[in-house]
Amino acid sequence: MTVIYQRVALIGLGLIASSMAHAMRAGGLAGEIVGHAKSAETRATALEIGLCDRVYASAAEAVEGADLVVLAVPVGAMAAIAAEISPHLAEGATVTDVGSVKQAVIAAVQPHIPAGVQFIPGHPMAGTEFSGPRSGFGTLFVNRWWLLTPLPDTDPAALERLRSLLIAMGAKVNEMDPAHHDQVLAVVSHTPHLIAYTMVGVADHLAQVSNSEVIEYSASGFRDFTRIAASDPTMWRDVFLTNKDAVLDILGRFAEELFVLQRAIRMGDGEHLFDYFTRTRAIRRGIIEAGQDTSAPDFGRVAPPKAGV
Numbered sequence: 572m573t574v575i576y577q578r579v580a581l582i583g584l585g586l587i588a589s590s591m592a593h594a595m596r597a598g599g600l601a602g603e604i605v606g607h608a609k610s611a612e613t614r615a616t617a618l619e620i621g622l623c624d625r626v627y628a629s630a631a632e633a634v635e636g637a638d639l640v641v642l643a644v645p646v647g648a649m650a651a652i653a654a655e656i657s658p659h660l661a662e663g664a665t666v667t668d669v670g671s672v673k674q675a676v677i678a679a680v681q682p683h684i685p686a687g688v689q690f691i692p693g694h695p696m697a698g699t700e701f702s703g704p705r706s707g708f709g710t711l712f713v714n715r716w717w718l719l720t721p722l723p724d725t726d727p728a729a730l731e732r733l734r735s736l737l738i739a740m741g742a743k744v745n746e747m748d749p750a751h752h753d754q755v756l757a758v759v760s761h762t763p764h765l766i767a768y769t770m771v772g773v774a775d776h777l778a779q780v781s782n783s784e785v786i787e788y789s790a791s792g793f794r795d796f797t798r799i800a801a802s803d804p805t806m807w808r809d810v811f812l813t814n815k816d817a818v819l820d821i822l823g824r825f826a827e828e829l830f831v832l833q834r835a836i837r838m839g840d841g842e843h844l845f846d847y848f849t850r851t852r853a854i855r856r857g858i859i860e861a862g863q864d865t866s867a868p869d870f871g872r873v874a875p876p877k878a879g880v
């Protein structure tokens with residue numbers, strides 16, 4: 572129970588920021604937590620459920636006097652927020668972000684960071700398909716990776732302090748080059764989301780399968796696509812627009828593999844299909860062994876705990 576930052580300013584009060592607020596409160600990690608979100612409704616909710624001690628109608632006001640500023644808005648909103656807060660950042664403060672893409676966020680934010688302020692980009696690899704201030708829960712980051720992509724001139728002491736906060740919230744921290752981060756995420760998160768959106772779109776368009784059948788029999792695999800395809804449209808639009816090159820690269824590879832499997836099915840090449848599925852099964856085992864999921868049925872998922880947990 573050590574206070575790591577005296578005043579944390581959360582800019583954006585959705586799933587990630589609210590989960591951080593719960594985790595910081597549970598661990599006594601922040602002296603006070605202030606916040607800003609675009610709508611008055613979200614700001615009122617943040618006060619009502621105790622995410623923030625104070626909320627501000629402008630991001631500029633919210634960051635005054637904060638020793639940690641967390642940019643937790645959609646990636647496409649980062650540049651305008653960074654420009655707005657720039658003259659108001661306190662000397663010695665650290666600014667971090669939680670955006671799902673790193674090169675585009677660095678390009679959007681770094682030019683606005685004044686001398687004497689550290690910008691340490693980050694990305695918690697944890698989430699759900701829910702959004703908004705009520706969707707957060709304090710255990711979201713437990714045993715999940717939080718990737719940091721420090722810049723060449725990042726101050727080691729500031730990096731260590733941020734790292735200690737993330738670890739105290741339960742996360743495992745690793746550092747990565749921003750370009751490499753974007754490539755890895757295109758494989759493990761961004762392209763799978765696009766495929767899920769597509770599969771749900773295909774089912775929607777299939778006139779011969781009635782909607783009720785799609786819903787009734789969804790447990791056979793489709794349900795897992797629908798969960799992912801329910802993710803926030805604004806966030807995911809921004810991810811694809813800003814991690815364009817890496818996603819297009821992986822999509823090209825995906826299409827090639829798909830055609831090979833399509834040909835194996837057409838040619839009745841069962842050996843190819845069996846070998847392929849045996850390799851993919853081993854990847855699933857690796858994920859379970861790494862503690863990133865459980866082997867329980869239903870993909871080991873349980874409903875997220877109520878906000879505040």
Ligand code: NAP
Nearest residue numbers: 583584585586587608609610613644646670671698702703
């Ligand atoms: P979210 O639940 O949809 O919340 C977004 C928050 O940002 C809302 O409070 C929204 O305010 C606010 N906002 C949006 N545009 C704004 C603007 N122009 N100025 C001020 N506030 C603005 O989002 P989230 O899931 O927490 O995602 C936040 C960031 O985390 C994104 O960059 C995303 O890429 C990243 N991330 C998300 C996940 C995930 O699974 N969800 C995982 C890892 C990283 P209003 O409510 O008033 O509209």
